[in-house]
Amino acid sequence: MSVIGVFALQGNVREHLAMLTSVGVEARAVRRPAELEQVDAMVLPGGESTTMYKLARTFDLFEPLQKRIADGMPVFGTCAGMIMLANEITGGIAGQETLGGLDVTVRRNAFGRQVDSFESDLEFAALDTPYHAVFIRAPWVERVGQDVEVLSTVRSGPAAGRIVAVRHDRLLATSFHPEMTGDARLHGYFAELVRGR
Ligand SMILES: NC(=O)CC[C@H](N)C(=O)O
Numbered sequence: 001m002s003v004i005g006v007f008a009l010q011g012n013v014r015e016h017l018a019m020l021t022s023v024g025v026e027a028r029a030v031r032r033p034a035e036l037e038q039v040d041a042m043v044l045p046g047g048e049s050t051t052m053y054k055l056a057r058t059f060d061l062f063e064p065l066q067k068r069i070a071d072g073m074p075v076f077g078t079c080a081g082m083i084m085l086a087n088e089i090t091g092g093i094a095g096q097e098t099l100g101g102l103d104v105t106v107r108r109n110a111f112g113r114q115v116d117s118f119e120s121d122l123e124f125a126a127l128d129t130p131y132h133a134v135f136i137r138a139p140w141v142e143r144v145g146q147d148v149e150v151l152s153t154v155r156s157g158p159a160a161g162r163i164v165a166v167r168h169d170r171l172l173a174t175s176f177h178p179e180m181t182g183d184a185r186l187h188g189y190f191a192e193l194v195r196g197r
Contacts, residue, residue: 011047044081103145
C-alpha cells in the first residue's frame with residue numbers, strides 16, 4: 001500500500017491526515033528527512049507559504065523535498081502548498097523560495113481584501129458534481145505551462161475564470177482547502193494518481 005506523507009512543520013496537518021485515512025490511504029506526518037524517505041507521495045497543506053519555506057529550510061526538508069519532486073514523487077499542494085509547488089510566484093516576500101516542480105505562475109493572496117476568504121461551488125474536470133471549495137487568503141494560477149491541465153476555474157463574481165486547480169502529471173494543486181469540508185473526493189483522486197504510478 002502506498003504511504004502518503006503530510007508536510008507537518010506548519011499548516012492544516014491533522015485535517016489532511018484524516019482525509020487521506022478516510023480514502024483508505026496510510027498517511028503519516030513528515031517533519032524530518034528520514035520520515036520523507038518512508039513515504040511514496042506528499043501533501044503540502046495550506047498555511048503560510050513564507051513560514052513553510054523558512055521552516056523547511058531550518059529543518060533540512062527543503063532540498064530533500066525538491067529532490068524527491070524532481071525524481072517524480074507525486075505531490076498534492078493545497079493553498080500555501082500550491083504556492084510551494086509553483087515554479088514561479090508573484091506577490092511573495094523578498095527572498096521567498098518555492099520547491100517548484102509545477103510549471104505555473106501563482107499569485108499569492110490573489111483574491112484581494114474584500115474576498116479574503118470565501119466559499120464557492122466549483123465544476124471539476126474529474127468529478128461528476130460540483131465541489132464546495134473554501135478559499136482562505138488564497139492564491140490563483142496566473143500562467144500555466146504547456147503541459148499543465150486546468151482542472152477548475154472560479155465560475156462567477158469578480159474572479160470568474162481564475163484558475164484554482166491544476167494538474168501536471170503527478171503534481172496536483174488547488175488554491176482552496178479540500179481538507180476542510182469533509183468532501184474527500186480530491187484526496188481520493190490524488191490517492192488514485194499515486195496508486196497508478
Ligand atoms: N490558506 C492559505 O494557505 C493561505 C496562503 C497564504 N496566503 C500564503 O501566501 O502562504
